[in-house]
Amino acid sequence: MSELRFDQVTVRYGAGRRALTAVDGVDLTVPSGQVVGLVGESGSGKSTLARAAVGLAELSSGQILLDGVPLRHRTGGRRPLQMVFQDPYSSLDPRMTIGDSIAEAVPRSGPPRREEVTRLLELVGLDADRAQAYPGALSGGQRQRVAIARALAGQPDVVIADEITSALDVSIQGTVLNLVRSLQRELRLSMLFISHNLAVVRYVSDYIAVMYLGRIVEFGPAADVLGDPQHPYTKELLAAAPRRGATSLLDPVAPRLSDPAAQAVAERAVQVVAEAEPADPHHPPAGCRFHPRCPIGPLVLSDREHCLTIDPTTDADRRRHRAACHHVAGALQPVTTGSVSKEDSL
Amino acid sequence: MARRARWIAVLRTPVGAGAGVLLLAVLLLALFAPLLWSDQASAIDTEHLLEGTSSQHWLGTDSLGRDIFYRVLVASRTSIMLALLATALGVLAGLVLGTAPVLLGRRAGRLTTALVNIAVAFPGLLLALFFAVIFGVGAKGAVLAIGLAGAPAFARLTQTLVAGIAERDFVAAARIAGVGRFRILLRHILPNIAEPLVVNATIGAGGVLLAFAGLSFLGLGVQPPAYDWGRLMGESLNGIYVHPAAALAPGVAVVIAGLAFNLFGEAVAKGLGVPALVGPRLRTRTPETVPAAPVDDEAVLVVKDLRVSFPGPITPVRGVSFTIHKGEIVGVVGESGSGKSLTALAVAQLIEPPGQVEAAELSFLGAPLLGRLADRGSAATRRRLLGTSFAMVFQDPMTSFNPTKRIGVQLAEGAREHQGLSRRQAMARAVDRLRAVRVPAAGRRARQYPHEFSGGMRQRAMIGMGLMGAPALIVADEPTTALDVTVQRQVLRLLETIRETDDVAVLLISHDITVVAQVCDRVLVMYAGRIVEDLPASDLATGARHPYTRALLAAVPDLDTPLDEPLAVIPGRPVDPSAFPTGCAYRVRCEFVVESCSAKDPELVGADHRVACWNPQGRTVLGIESIRTGQR
Secondary structure, three states: OOOEEEEEEEEEEOOHHHOEEEEEEEEEEEOOOOEEEEEOOOOOOHHHHHHHHOOOOOOOEEEEEEOOEEOOOOOOOOOOEEEEOOOOOOOOOOOOOHHHHHHHHOOOOOOOHHHHHHHHHHHOOOOHHHHHOOHHHOOHHHHHHHHHHHHHHOOOOEEEEEOOOOOOOHHHHHHHHHHHHHHHHHHOOEEEEEOOOHHHHHHHOOEEEEEEOOEEEEEEEHHHHHHOOOOHHHHHHHHHOOOOOOOOOOOOOOOOOOOHHHHHHHHHHHHHHHOOOOOOOOOOOOOOOOHHHOOOOOOOOOOOOHHHHOOOOOOHHHOHHHOOOOOOOOOOOOOOOOOOHHHHOO | OHHHHHHHHHHHOHHHHHHHHHHHHHHHHHHHHHHHHHHHHHOOOOOOOOOOOOOOOOOOEOOOOOEHHHHHHHHHHHHHHHHHHHHHHHHHHHHHHHHHHHHHOHHHHHHHHHHHHHHHOOOHHHHHHHHHHHHOOOHHHHHHHHHHHHHHHHHHHHHHHHHHHHOOHHHHHHHHOOOOHHHHHHHHHHHHHHHHHHHHHHHHHHHHHHHHHHHHHOOOOOOOOOOOHHHHHHHHHHHOOOOHHHHHHHHHHHHHHHHHHHHHHHHHHHHHOOOOOOOOOOOOOOOOOOOOOOOOOOEEEEEEEEEEEEOOOEEEEEEEEEEEEOOOEEEEEOOOOOOHHHHHHHHOOOOOOOOEEEOOEEEEOOEEOOHHHHHHOOHHHHHHHHHHHEEEEOOOOOOOOOOOOOHHHHHHHHHHHHHOOOHHHHHHHHHHHHHHOOOOOHHHHOOOOHHHOOHHHHHHHHHHHHOOOOOOEEEEEOOOOOOOHHHHHHHHHHHHHHHHHHOOEEEEEEOOHHHHHHHOOEEEEEEOOEEEEEEEHHHHHHHOOOHHHHHHHHHOOOOOOOOOOOOEOOOOOOOOOOOOOOOOHHHHHOOOOOOHHHHOOOOOEOOOOEEOOOOOOOOOOOOHHHOOEOOO
16 A cells, blocks of 8 residues: 655645635655544644645645655546545435446446446445445435445545544444444555544544644654643643543642642643633734643743744654644654654654 | 426426416427418418408408418417527527536636626626627527527526535545546536526526517517517507507417416426425314422423424424423433434424424423413513523524624623613623623623634623523533534533523533533433433443443443444434334344333333333443444
8 A cells, every 4th residue: 555645735725815824834644554543623724634635625835745756636547545525415426326426436447347336335334236226315324335435446545534424423433433444454545534533533543643723733653642642732632532431521620739839820721721712724823823722831831932933843853743842741852763753754 | 216206296286287288288389380270371362461350360461461360370389499499509508608617627717707797797688689780680690699698697507506516525526536527517517406407497498488579579580481479579560559469469479488488497496496394284282281280499491291293294302301400401412313402492492383392391480381371471471581591502603693793782682672771781791791601802802793703702602692681591402513622621611610600500412422421410312202311420421221322322432442342333323203113213223122122112210310211221330342342
């Protein structure tokens, strides 16, 4: 299989004062045969990054490489990147049988279409005789299976899954996630798995990338990122994710500290997080983009004015998990050492 | 197929049937009249020139003594054929212009769109005359002129429809699959916009017929010796005071044929539009709802045997009973189709006809909301009670505010109406309430419009609007589904805080059992329009007894889900409210089925922890292994 690499990718919509930089200089690698989970809030640019990869959004600068070769999106022939969309109710043509929808994606040079459709339907756990059914006769989970079959029909090297379970009922979500995981292992697919749900991303991913306001703020092996998050935003996401047995959401209280100054800081940090507002992508803050809601940033600690002016993404490669934060624990690491830096810089 | 059934349904309506018969008659006439009556129509009778109505010539004769009645009949073919030709030309040109943006790419597409927009600005008749002069006098010229004059309007329509379809995901999916632009247009876009285009072309044909008659009447259309209705009208006009029938007959023909096309198009448009709910109108007497004899002072909302039904008949909510006490947060979970949102809407009195709400009791703060007792109490009192003590928060914070009014004004509106505050007092209260829901810089924010608020802030403002009065109950229908996790937590925390400070009860509807488990005191689990389990939230993780609740809990991955085994799943698909199975609705997906499951729907029994199941699972610690794993 193949490695997908985003190299300084920037996607900008509109022009002039209404311009919006949805993706801003993103470097991200999906290693061959691995799953990279991409998390972030709405408006962080996750979906734009996916759409750019498959040619639905134009790059303003940078390039996307497949095995080191820049991608070109041409019609006809095989498309090495395929995508599964969020809403299975709008991603299948209601006027076409599901067999036709899948057959359409089979490359012309590929295997005979009818046999291929049968094989793919069985691969995703649907009866082959459903090929003549229209999407209207299928449930949401079944439609999403069809959408996955269509993506696989293109014989892709890399599959991009954009929030594929968020439109499904919980009882159905599990079957789709199990299917994605078993298919990925069976076919050794490289995959970019996008979701706002950290628990879902954790379940399918080998690596996790965290995106905030158009930038990747942390990237590393899944267990490391979840077990030892570096960026304050990742920590916040983890704290907000549901855990079994958690019973109350009442405001976390600042710890009781003997030092009154430290106590004031801790209280201020709790307040900053509680009052945080999602940033406006039209007017991203200068310096570190996370600083207006950062519990360890300039709003809490007076000595951190450099967060207001200096962009931490420029030297992110030198930190653990490539964290875009000036104040990650353990400070700077040389580029060549460290347990994860080798895999990260694939 | 469903589409054919809808076309047939169109023909069954009175207008559809009438228009269909009329159109068929006009088309048959156009087809056969020249074959049958050509000779009579062209027979020259020099004995009877320019005569009026007689038994021999019903509508009189023209200047060469030809029979006008037969000429009108025979002219139908020329008139209708040319009109259809011009329509076809207009539709074709419109389609080409309208779909050009898809085929040509962004820049050239934008140019054609601009051209079409300019062309649309010219009146159609002006364009037709303009083209008629360019293409010259005669039938061919007129067809070209009228066809091209109709093209811009059709192109505009096509563009709009295409734009709607082109941004759907299945078109994007086809592009990713490497399907060429032309094939996407043919296979995905055109089939999905065909119906409205056909309807509009049919309506358009009526107009074209009229326009063509106009051109011929002016002498710019059909030239002698050929003739159509417009020409006949023009020829007979000089004698209109002597022989009115000769001039009026072709006019009547134009009107009838034009109406046939127009009415048929309208009927089809109506039939193919939003399918109306059809079925026998439900006519049941609303049963008396009496508050329970010992009035429970602590009860904010009492719901007993609530049913919501729609014509069909579909009954998505079937006998739901629960009570919410002061300061209690009650969660309702369930999948789509479980009836959880309809329950909330029914409680809020927001079910619109033809939907029907019935209940043995539905009372809010001791006042009945349903039935004759409620009707007796004046509607105004009830409205004031709901307006001040009841708040509703919807899922989508984008659509729950009026985009053209400032947030503060919208908050103040209700307070002025129900509490009789002055404008200044109401505004001050609005700012105060915004501050209470933690909208920063509340004074400034109150003067802003909804689009200037972020999603989470808008949802909080919505809650603030509920707090304008002194609410006893907030009904929140999926309040955090459209929000990000970090923001979701803020909104849920706010609900919790309001409960603590103001002793407000909350009914929280959600599909997410983890959300409900974290905020609520009590959880109602709904399946197929019924409550299948009602338990304290603290019991949820370990003490759930209904197989569905247990399966639902196991199916949600969290940060502690083991990675080396497949996720637990619930086999089968969510129930369809139009076809609930007999017996227990969950039995088709349940692995603990016993004999009685298919016989009778189990009652919700128990005191503090109610469960509706014939085979409830024990109070053991919930383990993944107790629930079937693996794929279906």
